[in-house]
Amino acid sequence: MLKTALRNVLAHKARLLMTVLAVTLGVAFVSGTLVFADSSTAAHRAAVSKDYADIAVTVTPKDPPPGAPGASGPAGSAGSVADEHATVLDDELARKLAGLPGVAAVRPAADGLATLNASDGSPLRTGRIWAHRAAAYVPGADGKDSRHPLTEGRAPRDSTEIAVDSGTAAAGRFRIGDEITLATDGPVMTKRLVGIVTTRDTRVTAGGTLAVFDKATAQQLFVSPGRYTSIDLSAVPGTDEAELSRRVAALLPPDRAEATTGTAQAAQQAVLVDTLTRGNEKLSLVFAGVALFIGSFLIVNTFTMLVARRTREIALLRAIGATRRQVVRSLLWEAVLLGLAASGLGFLAGLGIASVLPRILSTTGEALPRGPLVIGPLPVMAALAVGVGVTVVAAWLPSRKAARIAPVEAMRAAEQPPTVAASRVRGVAGALLLALGAGLLLSLAGVKDASEENLRSAMFGCALLVVAVILLAPLLAVPVLRLTGRLTGRLGITGHLAHRNALRDPRRTAATASALMVSTALVAGLSVIGHSTGQALDRQAAAGLGADYVISTHTSSAGIDPAAVQRVSATPGVRTATAVCDSTLFIGGGVRQISGVDPAAALSVMKLDFVSGSLKDLGPGRIALSRTLARESGVSAGDRIDARIGGPGTDLTPYTVVGVYEDNPTAQDALGARTEVQEKALTAGSVQRVLVRADSGSDGGGAKDRLRTATGNNPLLQVQDRHELVQAAAGALGTLLTLTYGLLAIGGVIATLGIMNTLAMSVSDRTREIGVLRAIGMDRAGIRRMIRLESLTVAAFGTLLGLASGLFGAWTVGALTNGALKDYSLALPWGTLLLVCLISLATGVSAAALPARHASALSPLEAVAEL
Incomplete structure (x- = not known):
């Protein structure tokens, strides 16, 4: 039976091509989104992390106790803290630390934040104020700063000069000799660019900026003349960090400075980074879940049709002595071979998707930090699980059914309609899930608390609702398609035939439309919630703001x-x-x-x-x-x-x-x-x-x-009108809508392949039927029109179910938003919903292009003679 499986794969290469493509696409989206999730998380971690790889101990000033001289409070400020409590970090202390046993190098730092304007005068990367790093160029014994190696020009020498990293120079379109405007925590400054450096600081390389000043200027800006914000020590190989930290602490005034090991700093930072990036991981994994959910429909539907087409072949194997188990095993081996090949291709395609997704999800250049692709074990395992696992399951279910059919009965009919009992079980299960999901969502209609527990309940209810509609779709297909048949019937015989073809196998029509239905439901529901929330924010801003413009700082710590x-x-x-x-x-x-x-x-x-x-x-x-x-x-x-x-x-x-x-x-x-x-x-x-x-x-x-x-074009300040304030208030909402359109893209591509795959196999199954139509006078244009109308009918069915599910979910879940926004009320984005419908219908028309062309190219005599 293994040889039979291999020969079947080689003998039906063209037939299996679309199946391989279907599995490849499903694997690509799942593995690609998982790689994107890992890469995005790593990039976000890098964007907020400092590299402690070569730091054994760091010396920093201690915060003053409340009420101490220089403490912040009614009479204090950040500047007084620096004046009173950073004075111990100076060159004398750096020399003492360099003489300690086990210290390999001492690197003083005068660091802070500086925001730059690009060459066109616009603020540079304002979405990441926390990543706008600034540092002092502190040369070592060789006259160079190892943390900021120069690649072009020279180091800044006085307060009129500045150097930037190569990424900042490229983003701001700076060249040596340009005048750069910037600000730290007050007025705008203008400095001349004299050098371009490189840096290993991941906060910068992941999408931040770096401005490098001469030592005296940096000290003046960020601490006080002659002092440093920190001193990093690297250790001689074999030196214990904890022991070195104790030696360093013995040199420090205990109430004014402290020593922390690099390991301890990295651990503290890891906790903070996990907190900051947890939401990004969840957001990215949503894509993987949706891709897996939608892609599974494509794989299962494709392989189900493929096995159904081979019912006679299976019957012949049974007739010559093959047992049911052998038939099932043969088909499963085919699925394994096909899944392995598609998994490899899909994983490679997924890497391409992972590299493109950040651009799709970035509404501006600031949306996502940059970083290399991170390929962990989970995407590889997911590729195999989806490519092989889902394909084997997709083959196992129809193969068991086909193997149970008596050989003589299978030889008489290639298609076996579902039994009444099976349809009844499907209907009852779908009705129960629909009642459970709808009931759960309706129970949230009066809730005003957008708590995490209620949000989880809403998501679970929506999932139940979608699964219920998928189970009921074959039963709903008949009455819904009969209604649409009244429209297609007015287009003549081609419209009537397209309607009958869609009704011929309601299960296949429903399965084909499922991917489009899921993506349409997600986009419609989230668009309604997003539009309603946007209008609520608009009303809220209009109700509270009497001014026409608001000038504000990007951070609460800065002042105007x-x-x-x-x-x-x-x-x-x-x-x-x-x-x-x-x-x-x-x-x-x-x-x-x-x-x-x-x-x-x-x-x-x-x-x-x-x-x-x-x-x-x-x-x-x-x-x-x-x-x-x-x-x-x-x-x-x-x-x-x-x-x-x-x-x-x-x-x-x-x-x-x-x-x-x-x-x-x-x-x-x-x-x-x-x-x-x-x-x-x-x-x-x-x-x-x-x-x-x-x-x-x-x-x-x-x-x-x-x-x-x-304002002097101060990059620390933003000038916003009323519309921009609403957009800023809806920052998280903008991310949600971007995610929505990303889901629409995923669902649209998978749905297009699914419809195309179904129609291609349907055309192959109906070769003789198409030949008869050609023989009795239907021209090629009529054949193409029939196939397109059939595809349009399937797309309309999926779109209709998706819209109904999405709008119902938005209506019920909207109550949770109303708990967070006082002025929230349901508002339908008619333009967006119309665009979703048009895109969904266009998906059906475009998916039919190749199958319609193939069908119209069939020779009537050859088609009629086809067995």
Whole structure:
């Protein structure tokens, strides 16, 4: 039987080609998305990780205790911390550390963050502010800095010069001699590019930037003159890290500096990185799951049809003495051989998919960090499991059924309709799953809590709903296709024949349409939720913002230059410009956000709806709370509450609540007097936002450009209008929609191959039938039209089921979103839904191109004579 399997594979190469292609595609999407998941996770890890491979011990300054000189708080700032507690890290300490036994090299560092503008003046890679590294060029005994090897030009020598890494130079289109504008934590600076370096810092190579200053300039910017932010030590081979760390600690003032081994730092970083990248792993694995789910339909359907076509061949084997077990074993060997070949091809194709997916999922150049492909054992095992495992299962089910058919009965009919009992079991199972899934989703309709448990329940209910529709699809095919037959019947005999061909085998039609149905349901459901959420965010932003533009920092730790605020106020076309200081509010055992505003000006740029009290009494010792925070704290207007503004500490201050307003994203959780919030903020005297009200009739684009100019084109600042604020608020939603369209692409490609595969086999099965149609007068154009209409009918069936399932799921799951967004209400994106329908139908038409061409090319006499 093994020889029979080998001969069957070689004898039916053309017939098996589409099957191999189907399995290859399924394997490619599953293995490719798993490789992408591993690669994306590794790239995200690299983007937030520091390489500790050659670091044995690192010396860093200790944070001052609360209340100590230089501690942050009401009278402190980040600068005072550096002045008072980083002074111990200097050249003298570096020389002492270099003399310790076991120390191979000492590398002082003056590191920080610097954001650059590209050559066209736009901020460079603003999506990764945390990866905008800045460092000092600290030469060793040979006059070179081993951490920043020069590839072009020279090292910066004074405060007017800068060097960047090669990746930053390419992204910003910089050349030696160019003037580069940048900012660290304040005003814009301009420096001349004198050198290009390389770096092993994975935070930079994974998509960040690196700016290198001369040592004195970096110390001035990030610590204090003559001092360092850290000192890294590498060890002589064979030196114990822990012992070296103890020697280093003995040289340090215990209250002002500490030594940490490279191993300990790497372990601490691993915990942080796992937390930051966990969501990326889950997002990537969603693709693999969907690809496996949809690809399995293609493989199972293709192999089921392939075995069904060979019923007579199986009957002949039975007639000459082959047992049922031998027949099944022969088909399984064929499946194994086919699966192994397709697994190898699919894995190679999957590597191509893994390299392309980051581009598909990146709405901007900042969406995903870069990194090499990571090929672990899981994608390889998945390729074999899908390619061989799913194919063997797909062959086993129909082969057992075919082997049970009596030889004489099989010789009479190539197709065996399902028994009444089998159809009944399928219908009952589908109905039960539909009731269970729909019931679970309907039970969530009144839920207002978007908790993880409720989200899991919603996902499980949607999965049950999709499986139920797939089981019921063959039963639904007959009534649905009869309705569509009224439309195709108006196209003449070709439309009537296409309708009858689709009805000929409802199971095959349903299985072919399943991939398209699943992808359509996902896209339709997620698009409805995304559109509804976007409108809710739009309404929320419009309800809370009275300003036309918001100038803000990319990070809460940075501040806006007071001179820039004055320039914005004096910009032509600006009616009002109000500065806002954002800080933290420790209240009721939790941490919230407070906005420091000028009471008189706030009402002109914020749309505040007070439930009780007002803003007129806002001042030192008096705050206003959002309705949610007031409810959670159990206070109302006129009550007193203990809270603390700014950094960590122990003392709470009693505040009088002067008003309670409806939740407002612009005002955040609480409002305080700007003078008080600025005084107690982490960086004293800073402001993080400027709300701008423009004159009526001011041109949008020109006003925005003038505001950018007023800020000095500072790369740390962003100027956003109302529409851009909504887009920024929907950042996670944008990722979800990008994922949606990625799923549509996966489902569309698999569905196209599935329909094409089904039609190709159907044309081969109906060779004699097509020959008869040609013989009685149907021309080639009529044959092509018939095949296309049949494909369009199948695509319409899958699209209809997908839309119904997706819209029902969006309606029920939308309640969870309503728990997180007050203004959420179901809104149908008619344009998107229409586009999904058109794409799905176009998939059916395009899938029929090759089978229709092949069918029309058949010679009538040869087709009629075909056995």
